[in-house]
Amino acid sequence: MNIVLASASERRRELLSRLTENFTVIVSDFDESSVEFTGELENFVMEIAKGKALDVLDKLEQQAIIIGCDTIVAIDDKLLGKPKSKEEAINMLKSLSGKVHQVCSGIAIIDSFTGKISTDFVTTHIKFSQISEANIIKYVDTGDPMDKAGAYGIQGIAGIFVEEIKGCYYSVVGLPINKLNSMLKGMGVNL
Numbered sequence: 001m002n003i004v005l006a007s008a009s010e011r012r013r014e015l016l017s018r019l020t021e022n023f024t025v026i027v028s029d030f031d032e033s034s035v036e037f038t039g040e041l042e043n044f045v046m047e048i049a050k051g052k053a054l055d056v057l058d059k060l061e062q063q064a065i066i067i068g069c070d071t072i073v074a075i076d077d078k079l080l081g082k083p084k085s086k087e088e089a090i091n092m093l094k095s096l097s098g099k100v101h102q103v104c105s106g107i108a109i110i111d112s113f114t115g116k117i118s119t120d121f122v123t124t125h126i127k128f129s130q131i132s133e134a135n136i137i138k139y140v141d142t143g144d145p146m147d148k149a150g151a152y153g154i155q156g157i158a159g160i161f162v163e164e165i166k167g168c169y170y171s172v173v174g175l176p177i178n179k180l181n182s183m184l185k186g187m188g189v190n191l
Contacts, residue, residue: 001189002064006056011155012069015175019184020191026059028052028068037079044079045070045106046119053108053117060112065189068108071174073150075101080150089140090133092151096161098130103150105171109183118183122176124167126154131161 003023005016016023030051037044053068060066073080075095083089104123110116139158145151152158154165154172168176184191 002062003189003191004056004060004064004066006052006066006068009174011153011174015170015173015177016067016180018177019181026056028055030055032070039077041072041074041079041102041104042106042121042123045072045104046108046121047106049106050108050117050119053110057110057112063112065184065187066110066112067180068110069105069175069180071103071105071149071171073101073103075099082147082149083145083151086140086146089145089151090136093131093136093140093145093161094133096128096131096150096152097136098128100125100127100164101150102126103167103172105168105174105176105179107176107180107183109180109187109189111187111189116187118187120179120183122168122171122179124165124169124171126162126166126172127164128161129163 005023005025006028008027032048035047048070049068053066056066080092102123106121108119144156170177
């Protein structure tokens, strides 16, 4: 059975390899801005994940199980995507300092054999301790936050900012592997 990960993320590749080594990666060209945020974080990430998987489905020349995923950070009903500048990264981290925010990962799985599409999500609540502006700037200067939603990666240096986590750690990294495994089994895919 061909498994295809519709993602350019190294973190997602590493996490999927914990379930199976037998997969290929096809990067999705899906335009995430085509999905409108209507205030429901879960539906938003599932729609983007589905868009990524459908985009890769169109590129395939063989049948496969396609996995699309998207992760978004939100605080006070505001989405925090990947920062476009150091200044934006600093402002994002200031907004998270000392507060609880949500990280939501949406998963979409398409079985091109049957045409079946399954979507689900995982929401994790993260509390950051108070972070000094000097520490925020020092972290942003590493360059680490620039390719990450919410301007931080929990698995790296920014893990020190996390005071409390309620939910799935791997969802925050970018791929909730427990949920993914459960969804795959539900579609009859045993890795």
